[in-house]
Amino acid sequence: MKPHPKAPALSVDRLAIALPPGADRPYAVDRVSFDLIPGEILCIVGESGSGKSMSANAAMGLLPETVRPVGGRILMAGEDILTFDEARMRALRGRGIAMIFQEPMTALNPLMRVEDQICEMFEAHGLLSPKERRARALDLLAEVGLPDPARAARAYPFQLSGGQRQRVMIAMALALEPKVLIADEPTTALDVTTQAQILRLVRDLQERRGMAVMFITHDFGVVAEIADKVLVMEKGRVVEEGTAADVLNRPQHPYTRKLIAAIPGMGAGRARRAERETILAVEGLTKTYRSGGGFLSPPRVVQAVQGVSFSLARGETLGIVGESGSGKSSVGRCLVRLQDPDGGRVLLGGADMAHLKGEALRQARRRVQMVFQDPYASLNPRIKVGRAIADGPIAYGANPRAALKEAEALLERVGLDASAAGRFPHEFSGGQRQRIGIARALALKPEIIVADEAVSALDVSIQAQVLELLAELKRELDLSLVFITHDLRVAAEICDRVMVMRKGAVVEIGTGAEIFGQPREDYTRGLIAAIPGRPTAVAA
Structure with missing residues (x-):
């Protein structure tokens, strides 16, 4: 990339990080250089093991004990972060550089209320009075778009949705007004509409605050949506870099072209297959969860599945799509009897799996197996x-x-x-x-496989390989597949029919061409509109 007129907020200069003896290569990161410019978002893209997260962890002083920097510098305000002791790194984290992690549930303390975790950031740096800290925590929760900041502040992480927890993580990262924000796969586990909201939030906050952002992802749709500059890494090395428009629309390196080619398409969807015998019929399926409750408070009741009906033909792939909390995974778990439905029927070869017990259920379970996320x-x-x-x-x-x-x-x-x-x-x-x-x-x-978000955590090229494998196995073994996903691009790629769910109910069901080409419902149209932009959508 050409030198930028603005001074970099962070410069990585020929960084080398050694792997332990016996690893598949000598270096996790091999002489990597890039600048983070105030007011810009740099997306670092690559498969698992490419070194993108290792570069971010080096900047945060969070490398595992088994790996270590052996060359290069990471410069901030003229000083090399790699030379800092732990006390200086603690002072830098949050104030100079802050990080948003992929899975907030593992990064947040499950035993502390949200408000206390944000206040802890100020306390660790000796900033503000206790009263000021709590007021600032509420302001931050409001800034990241939580609809009821006071309620969110009092909540424990498990009481919030995935998207809400990610907003809390962003609020904590912004608390001390860092100059550099690192976001490590922050939207990978989120449904398409929540992902769109978080991407928009990161972009808005970055523009308002003028931060330099390093956004790590394996999803080129996300890159097209948010990036100013792009750095592509393979096996620890930079293989391509440039503006988002150049890298996405005119990729030069074969590895970059391979990653882009592996993105699931969003065409009109698969054509209808010839009608075949019905192997599974679901009629009026219901499932309700009850939790909590005590002497003075009623239990919390969630109607996860509300009167869901559909059929599955032999050799067919039925996609079930929807946002988090739509009930799609609950349907899948009821199909294999990992959970007992409260009502309705699951007819498999004339037998109702929803009500089988003992040996009869044990034998029926052989016919329906599950692949987990x-x-x-x-x-x-x-x-x-x-x-x-x-x-x-x-x-x-x-x-x-x-x-x-x-x-x-x-x-x-x-x-x-x-x-x-x-x-x-x-x-x-x-x-x-x-x-x-x-x-x-x-x-x-088995005759039926239920795949619950089976590729959502995988790199785009590995995802393509697993999807191709499932398609091959389906053809060879005449399997039927129930494919549960929040990624509509994947559903469009492999599903014969698609069922859209919202709040436990079926919104619409039809062929891929009908759902993706001519959706009837506003909710479905909203899901499709929220899909992160494809490379071809990036303006030159």
């Missing part, structure tokens, strides 16, 4: 993956030796080596673990 959380970290895949068939009476042999064959079928059977879950990447989750679901030879 986070395979690491659903795999036992102490059990080798071959055994994890084989455990299902063994529980249904298969010979253990034969089941383990079949597990190895399944691992090869999903694109891994048979030797992976002897390794533990932590030894695999996120995309590899998702393949293991698919192999485990296939082990019982």
Whole structure:
């Protein structure tokens, strides 16, 4: 990039970060240089392991103990941050540089009210009186767009939605008016409308405050929506950089072109397939959650699923889309009986799975299996993956030796080596673990797979590979697929029909062409309008 007339708020100069012995390459970050300019947003893009988050963590002094900077400088106000001791880094964090993390629920203290966590920022730096701190906390919560700042201030993190928690994280990051804001994948886990709101909020705050923003993402739709400049990283190195318009519309490097090509399209959707037999029929499904309550307060009641009905044909992919809290995951969990529905029927081959018990339910469960969003959380970290895949068939009476042999064959079928059977879950990447989750679901030879946000946490290129794998398996095994997602681009790419949900109810259902080409409902049109811009939408 050409020198900028404004002095950089932060300069990264030939930064090198070494990986421990035995890693897949010598450096996590290899001689990387870039400037963060006041009033601009620099998006750093790349797959998992590209070094983008490691660069941000180095600037915050938050590198893991196993890696260390071995070259280069990170300059702020003429001083090299890499030379700071822990006391100077604590003084810098929040005031000079602040960070918004990907998952606010892990970054926020679950045992402290929101207000106290914001006030703690001022207290740690010896700023303001207790009364002033609380007033400032309310002002910050209002600035980030929380509709009832006083209520949010008194809440614990678990009492807020994902989007609200992310707004709290932004409020905390802004508390001490930093010159540099680092946002590390802050919208990856959010539904499309909440994502659009957070992106708009970050852009508005950046423009009002004149901050320099480093925005780390693997989603080129987000880049098209928010970036002024773009830096593309692969395996620790910068492979391309430039303005958003240049990188997105005229990418030069093959790696950049590959990432852009992997973005799910938003065409008219898949055409209708020839009618086939119905394998699953859901009629009037309901599910209500009750929580809390005590001597003086009534329990909190949430109607998660309200009279949902749909059918699934053999070999069909039905997408279920909607915002967080729409009830889509609750429907999926009721289908596999991870949760018992309160009412309605789930008809599978004439049997009502919603009301089966004992051995009859156990046998029916073989026919409907689930692939989860986070395979690491659903795999036992102490059990080798071959055994994890084989455990299902063994529980249904298969010979253990034969089941383990079949597990190895399944691992090869999903694109891994048979030797992976002897390794533990932590030894695999996120995309590899998702393949293991698919192999485990296939082990019982199901007729239906329910995939709940199965690709939402993956890089765009890994996501494309997993989607392609699911499509291949569907064709080969004549599987039916219920695909739950908040990403409408993914739904448009792979679904034969799409069901849109809001607040537990079905808004509309139709073919991909009908839903994405001619949506009937305002809510559906709003979801489609909120999709982050595609590269072609960026003006030159």
